[in-house]
Every structure is written in C-alpha cells, then in structure tokens.
Amino acid sequence: MKKLLFTAIALVFAATAWSQSLEVLNAYNYQRAGELDNAKASIDKATRDEKTGIEAKTWYYCGNIYLQIASDTKFSYLDPNPLAVAIDAFSKARQYDVKRKYTEEVNQNYAQTMALLFNKGVKEYGEQKYKDAIGTFNVIIKNNPNDTLALFNLALSAEKAKDTLAAKAAFTKLIEIHYPEAEIYRSLASIYRAEKDTAAALTVIENARVLFPENVNLIIDELNVYLARKKTGEVIGKLELACSKDPNNKTLFFALGTA
Numbered sequence: 280m281k282k283l284l285f286t287a288i289a290l291v292f293a294a295t296a297w298s299q300s301l302e303v304l305n306a307y308n309y310q311r312a313g314e315l316d317n318a319k320a321s322i323d324k325a326t327r328d329e330k331t332g333i334e335a336k337t338w339y340y341c342g343n344i345y346l347q348i349a350s351d352t353k354f355s356y357l358d359p360n361p362l363a364v365a366i367d368a369f370s371k372a373r374q375y376d377v378k379r380k381y382t383e384e385v386n387q388n389y390a391q392t393m394a395l396l397f398n399k400g401v402k403e404y405g406e407q408k409y410k411d412a413i414g415t416f417n418v419i420i421k422n423n424p425n426d427t428l429a430l431f432n433l434a435l436s437a438e439k440a441k442d443t444l445a446a447k448a449a450f451t452k453l454i455e456i457h458y459p460e461a462e463i464y465r466s467l468a469s470i471y472r473a474e475k476d477t478a479a480a481l482t483v484i485e486n487a488r489v490l491f492p493e494n495v496n497l498i499i500d501e502l503n504v505y506l507a508r509k510k511t512g513e514v515i516g517k518l519e520l521a522c523s524k525d526p527n528n529k530t531l532f533f534a535l536g537t538a
Contacts, residue, residue: 303337310344315354318344335376339385342368346392363418366392370422400432409440427458438466461491465500477508495525514538
C-alpha cells in the first residue's frame, strides 16, 4: 500500500512539473500566434513556479513577450510598464543561463529594451511628466548603475518635479563621478540655497569654479551666495573678475558699482 501511495505522489509531482513546462511552451506558441494576452497569462504562471521560475528559457520568453506588449498598442492594457518587466526578465535570464544558451539573443533584446526605456524617459520629460520620467530612468539605473546619461536625466527630471531628495542624491552622485557638466553644480547649489544652507551651496560652487574657471554663470552664482551671506568685501573682487569675463554684461557692472 505504501509503495502504491508513493508512486501516486510521484506521478502527481511529475504531472505538475510537466504542466508548468507546458505553460512555457504555450506562452511561446501564443506569442508566435500574436495572442499576447494568452502568452502573458501562461508565462506569468511559469515564472511563479518553483521549477520553471529558475530556468533561463522561461525568463527569456517572458522578456520577449513583455517587449512585444510594449510595442503593440492593442495589448497596452495588459501591463502599465511592460518595458520594466522585460528588462527585469532579461536580467534573470542572464542570471540563470549558466550554459549561455540564450546569451546572444538575450543581450540583443536587453540592449533594445534599454534603448526603448531611455527614449520613453526622454519622451516623458518632454511631455512634462517628470514623475513618470523619474521612474523610467530609475529602472535603467537599477539595471545599469554605470549609465551616467540616465543618471543625468534622472537628476533633471527630479529637479523639474521638485523632488528635492531625489534631485540632491542624483546631482551629488554625478559630482562624485566627475560628470563633465557645470550645470549639475549650479543645480545642486540652488537646492542648498533654497534650503538656506548657504555654506553647503558655497562649497559646491567653489569646487565647480576650480573645474570651470571661465564659466560666468558659476561666477555669478558664487556672487549671489556671498551676497546672501552678507560678505560684501569678497563680492567686489569677484564682481571685478566677472566683469572681465563678460565685459558686455551691464548687470554685472551695475552690481559692481552698487557694491
């Protein structure tokens, strides 16, 4: 009796495993037939299974299906952010593909998805959907922390969205990795000034002045910080330098005369 019971249990487990493997095959066939709703339903089941959920093929198919959903307006209702799901799926496919069976295809589709995500973030920024853009660029950075252009766009999006914490973190990170753009220093200093932390703002501007000594906007920002700190004596020398850099700027000469 016990032997028969064990045999029955083994058959149940085998049937379950076969059922989940069948879901992967079904997902593939549904996708090829253009039935993305059914493909998504099948692959979602397979990714949640303890056996098929650790197979590279499952996640490779998952990435492909969600990537196709992202480009098919007919099925856009299936997921609010299919590109984010796709990039996560391709990352998992890489993780589980120890035999490197799908490496070439995964890398190609991963790169394509990253490019589409970046374009999506730029589009959202252009449409003034700054919070959406923050989310999109965060997905890129999560999967590729070394993408400095995405980090720069994240910082700009956070600044526009008035998300001070996110903007400050992004600008600070850009400065730490020596991103070659004077505006990141100006933006970070502006945040500190808005927080009434003129000491921190001055430190940021002074560091930037070393790197970009000819940048007139940084000179003016530095002057404004000095004026905010009521250090008029230092202002005169700074204004004289600013006037020499921008001799046609009437505002600077007026400010120098006032000082």
